[in-house]
Amino acid sequence: DVKVTQSSRYLVKRTGEKVFLECVQDMDHENMFWYRQDPGLGLRLIYFSYDVKMKEKGDIPEGYSVSREKKERFSLILESASTNQTSMYLCASSLIYGTSGSYEQYFGPGTRLTVT
């Protein structure tokens, strides 16, 4: 059973604070992803990583950075949190080659971040 965990379910931070969201997967997946989910906007890709120390920008990378020092861990960093970054943040992981043509992404439970 794939397990993707996120460090916090709920987080409240002040404007201007540096925020770290942590994601850990236990299935030796090469790919890891960070999305934000907002009502009516679906899931939007922030950053993803194919391998340790590698990162690629998604659709909305502005205001975010990421770190992947170990294969199982992918961190999302908000350098200076702003109120428009209040959202649900979802981490996911997948195998780089997939299985039987499927590249299923396994999601974590999400972190609801509120920036005040």
Next chain:
Amino acid sequence: GENVEQHPSTLSVQEGDSAVIKCTYSDSASNYFPWYKQELGKRPQLIIDIRSNVGEKKDQRIAVTLNKTAKHFSLHITETQPEDSAVYFCAASMDQAGTALIFGKGTTLSVSS
């Protein structure tokens, strides 16, 4: 870049009816099209996916069809049940590994008994 449009945003059906959700994509290079289901308060989960070399795929009560020429794909759920009530997301991917997904905005399906 890729853009995925999803319709309708909400869909209400009676138990036993069929439900159809449609998505269009913009980039003809897209080659992988998954559908995810997210129940209230839970994480999204893959329910079915299709690659660009296949026109249709079925798994029990759910099916996905793909029209590459028109750049659209659809999710069909037959004999709907209350437990099908959820938000459904379509997605498209262009990269060779099918990894970087661009999601539609979601369809909230309500099945009433």
